[in-house]
Amino acid sequence: MTMIDRRSVVLGLSAAPFLTRGAVSQGVSTTYRLGFLMPLTGGSGKLGQMMLEGSQLAVDEINAEGSRKIELIAEDSQALAKNGIDGFRKLAEVDKVPFVITGWTAVVAAIAPLATESKVYLLSASSASPALRSVSPYFQSTWMFDDETVRLILPYAAQKLNVAKLGLLTEVSDLGAALGASIKKEWSRLGKELSIEESFQSKETNFRPSLLKILATKPDAIYNTSSNGKLSAQVVRQARELGYEGIFLSYGAFEDPEILAIGQKAEKCFYTSPTFDTTARNETTRKFVDAFTRKHSRPPNIHQANHYDLVQLFSAVAANLAREKAPLTGQAFRTELTSKFPTYDGAAGRYRFNFADGSVMRSTVVKTVKDGAFVKIADLD
Amino acid sequence: MTSSMLLLNLIVDGVTLGCIYSLIAIGFSLLWWIAGIVHIAHGATMLAGGFALFAALEMGGAGLSVALLAGLLGAVALGVIVEIFMYRPLLNRGTDEMGILTASLGALIFFEYAITIAFGPEGATLDAGGLRTPVIQGLPLVFDRFSALIVCVTLLTFLALWFLLAKTQIGREMRAIASNLDLAEVLGINIRLVQVYAAAIAAALCLPPAAFLLFNTGLVPSEALHVVLVASVVAILGGRGSLLGALVAGLLIGVAESAMTWRFAAGWRQLITFSLLYVLLLVRPQGLFGERV
Structure with a gap:
């Protein structure tokens, strides 16, 4: 089923008019490429598509602001290790992304050694297995094991x-x-x-x-x-x-x-x-819920919020690196994240990272x- | 529930599963017997029937009888198309059995992809609803009306096929072709037409198992090869050309797969299928009810 498995979707293009305007008015010169390696078809495909909606909203918002431009490159893992490896190689070697949003234990376990070798940072909000503790210094979960x-x-x-x-x-x-x-x-x-x-x-x-x-x-x-x-x-x-x-x-x-x-x-x-909580009063959550509801005519769920947060976290780390005039590499991303972001307050609440083993604690x-x-x-x- | 009651429930559930296996196998067995074709594309024919039924019910909003007719047409159309446009030209060119088998495998993959594109790789599942209530309330025996329907339809299908083969002109012609192709031709039987009929009947026989799977465990396009693998094992176990053999072999495999979970993990169920096949091929290579050549 190669035609389906290898379906690659380049996203973020819908924001092109905003990107152009931002680039001219604020002098944007860098495009950050962001990998999204998740099941988009198969038994977990609907869930993966749902997660993509959250990430895509964050990309649209960041691109519309104009200070940074993000290109989200999606690959379909079907939650299978083999497809995950193929997708990761394409993202790392062809698209040259320094950072990949990924998920599902079989996929993460399969690509973690490749990420370590190629120094591509993996963030996941959909890997639940404790077997992934310390799987790679280039892996961090935002979903509790x-x-x-x-x-x-x-x-x-x-x-x-x-x-x-x-x-x-x-x-x-x-x-x-x-x-x-x-x-x-x-x-x-x-x-x-x-x-x-x-x-x-x-x-x-x-x-x-x-x-x-x-x-x-x-x-x-x-x-x-x-x-x-x-x-x-x-x-x-x-x-x-x-x-x-x-x-x-x-x-x-x-x-x-x-x-x-x-x-x-x-x-x-x-x-x-x-x-x-979609009714939470804090500004980050309210802004996300309103924007998502406006775009999709339905309220978001936890998976969409988590994947919105992943892109926003990526953007925050990338912004720090840009201020420090450091290049956005997987290695630089890891150093910045682990040194400056012990916690992160996103639309889905507070994340308390344990960078020693790649785990996270969240209220449940x-x-x-x-x-x-x-x-x-x-x-x- | 006592251990013996659990075993009884597993056997009863295995009978239902075995009926579905028998129904899948009988069409495959029919074409193998009459036309000498190892009809690997049978799995695709079953999926075509099942997804046509699903489309009519869920997308078209049709009633069950209209949807069943749509499913029947979908399966028969694909079965006849494969027979006329693929098997026939290849047979006319003298392609051997391995060539036909390979072409049939290609057709299976082609149609599996087509169905995947049309309906998605997740497949389809429907709820049997009220049919999932026990036949007799209050018993620890797990036998619902849906299972009873599967058993009844299986028996009726096999009876109808037996009647067709034994008591009708087309059935006699099919048996004549299966017995001796050259002699049947000398006797003036239109071999080509009869084989098209056989392909249509084999395809039509796909509808009941497709419908049962749709309302039971679901239909998944990538399962096409597995479906035909089960069909071929049942057909080989039962013996070439044996209706009774296909029924008994299907039930045997279904019951064995289910009952083995009484003592072993369910993840090993399919091991029993191929172990049975291996043992039988050693001791009775012509199958349970087949005749030694």
Whole structure:
């Protein structure tokens, strides 16, 4: 499927009139090229497209201001390691970008050594696996790793949702394995019973045998480790068809349009997500929410806010380097980011970076699906 | 749920899955038997039927009966086009079995791409809704009305095909061609026309499994090759030209795949399919119900 996989979209052109005006009036001479290596098709494609909307809005805003010009170059990883490597090589070697927004554990794990070698900085708001800790000095996550979120949602599930027996459905993947290990460790620490662990291949579509096995142990909740919205939707739908009325637990990747497509069957699903309140009064969030709503005629979600913030963070670091008359290279970006940005306040809240291992801490909430929408039900910290 | 009840549920679920496997395989088996064609493009024909059904239901807003007709037309049109415009010219030029197989694989990839471009790589899934309620309420047995429908349609389809082959003129002609092509030609049978009919029937047989997959686990364009792989394994296991063989082999694989999760991780399910095939090829190379050549 080469035609689809290698689809490359050069974005930011819609802002051309603003760019020209800015270049003339404020003397812009540099174009910053920014890579966007995310799934734009495939099972996670809708989520990737959604994230692109957030990043694109930030690019449009920065280009319209005129002081800097950003060209966003998108490559479709389909959330697959092989496609990720192809896309990264194209971005690093052909497009010569110093900085790439990327995501999904398999992709990040595959391209991290290449990023280290080529000194291209990777920022990700969609990689949840704790296996990515310290994967590269050129990688920083703005999405909390799931060993952290597991430590938040499992006590909540035990105390507030009265979950005593947990079934674990693990995807055979880097993320699935790391997340499964974190869940087992935390659930055991809480002194609770893990009724069963079942695994499935990432291309599986028939979950009924696995689910029958899990349901036979009568769990109060099933933790689904899949990061693929379409697969998660299939798991929930097929479990409901088998008569399971219990709880599903998951994490941020669960907030995917594919989940809403299964309607009421998606209710009683609970997942963690970084705090993002579209009604927040701080100026950054309000400005983003207003602009996004104006452009798309709908309010933004957490993924769009996260990816808006990534571009704004890139722009802030690049502006610092420009003031210092330093060239924008991956190495310079890393030095500037790690020395001047221990925290960052973006549209999606405050990011507290741990540059030692590439992780981040953010305030987190529990969300669920209600009346066809993802809604917050509790703060976790 | 007790362990034995779990096994029973897995077997029941495996029967449903096996029925779908049998339905996928029977069209493949028919063309292999009658025309000697290893019809790899069968996977694309099934997708064409399924996505035509999906398009009519979801995009066209058609009712189920009209959508099923659209699905049938989509599958039959593609099956006949492949037969007339690809297999026939190649066979007329004396292309051998490997050449036909390669061309069929090419057709599968071509149509898989076409369907991907038209509908996207994510594929399509529809909800069976109220059909997903148990046949008998209150039992620990997981057997819903959708599963019952799959079993009934499978049995009816196989009965109808048996009737067509055993009791109708076109069926007799098909069997004559499969038995001895030269003799059938001497007897005045229009080989070309009968093979087109066979291709149309094989394609039409794709509709039930396509519809069941659409309302069950979903249809994904990139699954076309996997679909035809399952069909070929079932056809080989069942024995060339054996209707009963295709039904039994499909059920055997479905039940084995599902039941093995009783003791092993589900991720290893497909290992059982090819293990069964290997063992059978060792002990009974003509398949379960095939005749030794």
